[in-house]
Amino acid sequence: MWVSAFSPWEALTYAAVALTGYIISLCAYRVFFHPLAKYPGPLSYKLSGWPLVWQAYKGDRHIWHLLDHDKYGPVVRIAPNTLSFNTTSAVHAIYGTRTANVKKGEWYKTFDIAAGTYSSFTETDREKHAIKRRWMAPAFSTESVKANEPLLINIIERFCESLKPEGDGWGAKWNAHQMGVYLGFDLMGALVFGSDFKSVQEEGNRDLADCVLPAQKLLYWLSYLPVASLVRPFLRSQLLEIVGGKPVRDNNRLIDYGKAQVQARRSNEDNEKGFNDAIDFLSKLAYNGDKKTGWQPSSLDLDTESLNMIIAGADPFSQVFTGTLFYLVHNADCLKKVTSEIRSTFASPSEIVSGPKMNSCTYLHACIEESLRRLAPVPSHVPRVVLPGGTTVDGTYLPPGTVVGVPQYALHHNPAYFAAPFAFSPERWLPSSSNPQSAIDEMRRAFEPFGLGVRGCIGKNHAYAQLKLSLAHFLWRFEIRECEGEKGVGCGRPGLGTGRERVDEYQLWDALGAVRDGPVVEVKWAW
Numbered sequence: 424m425w426v427s428a429f430s431p432w433e434a435l436t437y438a439a440v441a442l443t444g445y446i447i448s449l450c451a452y453r454v455f456f457h458p459l460a461k462y463p464g465p466l467s468y469k470l471s472g473w474p475l476v477w478q479a480y481k482g483d484r485h486i487w488h489l490l491d492h493d494k495y496g497p498v499v500r501i502a503p504n505t506l507s508f509n510t511t512s513a514v515h516a517i518y519g520t521r522t523a524n525v526k527k528g529e530w531y532k533t534f535d536i537a538a539g540t541y542s543s544f545t546e547t548d549r550e551k552h553a554i555k556r557r558w559m560a561p562a563f564s565t566e567s568v569k570a571n572e573p574l575l576i577n578i579i580e581r582f583c584e585s586l587k588p589e590g591d592g593w594g595a596k597w598n599a600h601q602m603g604v605y606l607g608f609d610l611m612g613a614l615v616f617g618s619d620f621k622s623v624q625e626e627g628n629r630d631l632a633d634c635v636l637p638a639q640k641l642l643y644w645l646s647y648l649p650v651a652s653l654v655r656p657f658l659r660s661q662l663l664e665i666v667g668g669k670p671v672r673d674n675n676r677l678i679d680y681g682k683a684q685v686q687a688r689r690s691n692e693d694n695e696k697g698f699n700d701a702i703d704f705l706s707k708l709a710y711n712g713d714k715k716t717g718w719q720p721s722s723l724d725l726d727t728e729s730l731n732m733i734i735a736g737a738d739p740f741s742q743v744f745t746g747t748l749f750y751l752v753h754n755a756d757c758l759k760k761v762t763s764e765i766r767s768t769f770a771s772p773s774e775i776v777s778g779p780k781m782n783s784c785t786y787l788h789a790c791i792e793e794s795l796r797r798l799a800p801v802p803s804h805v806p807r808v809v810l811p812g813g814t815t816v817d818g819t820y821l822p823p824g825t826v827v828g829v830p831q832y833a834l835h836h837n838p839a840y841f842a843a844p845f846a847f848s849p850e851r852w853l854p855s856s857s858n859p860q861s862a863i864d865e866m867r868r869a870f871e872p873f874g875l876g877v878r879g880c881i882g883k884n885h886a887y888a889q890l891k892l893s894l895a896h897f898l899w900r901f902e903i904r905e906c907e908g909e910k911g912v913g914c915g916r917p918g919l920g921t922g923r924e925r926v927d928e929y930q931l932w933d934a935l936g937a938v939r940d941g942p943v944v945e946v947k948w949a950w
């Protein structure tokens with residue numbers, strides 16, 4: 424009866440009016456009455472989360488964070504419910520304190536769920552995460568780093584061997600980004616699975632290593648979709664393989680490789696009886712649980728964690744290894760200093776191991792720190808959600824449900840903390856009469872390439888060991904230069920996009936890690 428009071432046309436008109444009214448009220452609420460209404464930011468960010476999706480899709484989020492902080496100040500509203508801070512006090516309040524009333528939120532849930540469950544990286548429940556972190560700690564201890572070192576050195580030496588030119592002159596050109604990806608994957612394959620991928624040496628073996636970045640890029644922008652929760656259940660489906668294409672298939676291939684490895688461990692009786700002395704992470708994790716609670720990992724936990732470790736470990740390593748080479752070939756003085764330090768410290772490659780001699784290479788360490796600062800390997804805001812009861816950041820109360828974060832790239836280039844922030848200057852990390860230790864300590868508070876606190880990087884010790892060993896072995900053996908005729912690959916340039924004009928800056932396209940290219944280099948045996 425009631426329905427017949429309206430013609431279809433009238434019903435459609437009323438529905439359109441109601442929808443328009445709803446959208447106008449929502450916009451007005453978000454701009455004028457929302458609890459975050461007082462914070463500055465572009466109008467488009469206040470109205471909707473779609474600008475973030477677009478920035479994530481384009482890989483430019485970190486650049487927009489930096490530009491927005493330059494324009495609007497230390498706190499910017501980057502989405503209706505999200506604030507970005509650019510201060511040391513905020514980074515410690517949000518990530519660094521065990522008592523911070525925040526947790527990882529829904530955003531993380533898209534990443535490795537296709538493998539079956541949440542990993543230590545994506546688990547949002549604080550208790551469950553603490554269990555996983557205790558379970559994984561032995562694999563990431565200092566002893567474990569030392570025990571794995573011969574394995575890593577073997578892979579690094581093979582990497583150097585495969586780059587060695589035939590004669591005394593300069594060898595064939597190679598793309599440092601690509602070779603860095605293969606080295607990173609080979610190192611992590613050995614650590615996580617005990618596998619010898621040989622992706623550096625054999626082109627036919629590069630299939631899996633080539634999967635990491637495209638898969639990460641896809642998951643990154645998908646995770647920002649306002650409808651991400653609707654997409655998640657389909658991540659492992661054939662439908663998404665058709666719609667998402669190669670990146671989805673790549674992600675699934677990585678998962679399948681991990682699953683096969685887990686199954687091999689699970690069906691190995693020696694392993695089960697504890698007879699296997701393999702030191703790879705998976706062997707360590709497969710038959711150990713959390714001693715405190717008695718929790719034991721399921722096969723799904725292992726599938727997911729192995730995927731997580733290979734991605735979380737391989738890509739940032741490659742990024743920093745290649746990025747350091749980029750900044751060294753573009754800064755001849757730094758290259759000269761670091762090579763002479765390495766060659767005068769170690770008499771031969773067989774001496775290049777972790778220990779007092781490596782620790783004495785302070786310039787090498789400073790070059791790595793400076794690359795970590797410039798690259799900011801996880802360059803954008805990684806979000807935390809405020810829990811019931813709210814929290815206070817930089818003197819302002821934030822209500823429960825607010826999403827907060829500090830973008831690494833913006834913080835690492837904040838002139839309030841780093842003088843000449845776009846200069847590559849390892850010297851800033853070394854004490855001298857004009858650079859007292861107290862100033863370095865203060866600067867270090869704004870330096871967070873591995874994150875901070877309970878959700879900070881569990882692989883930090885492994886990462887430093889891998890970076891130092893790889894760079895020291897490589898630079899001991901080789902002279903390196905950018906290839907004539909291929910100069911500028913990886914550099915910024917006018918016309919490349921907003922914020923990408925600096926010619927001496929290694930360009931990253933943010934994908935939680937980062938897509939990048941070059942430099943194209945050639946090497947010569949140094950001895």
Ligand code: HEM
Nearest residue numbers: 543544735736739740800801805872873874878880882886
């Ligand atoms: C240069 C190398 C590396 C950098 C810059 C880096 C950076 C980071 C950052 C910033 C986070 C926190 C992310 C967040 O809050 O969302 C993180 C977490 C993590 N990283 Fe790394 N990482 C590196 C190497 C590694 C390696 C080698 C491994 C494994 C062997 C690893 C495993 C992990 C794991 C498992 C987490 C999650 C920790 C948790 O939430 O408990 N990372 N990493």
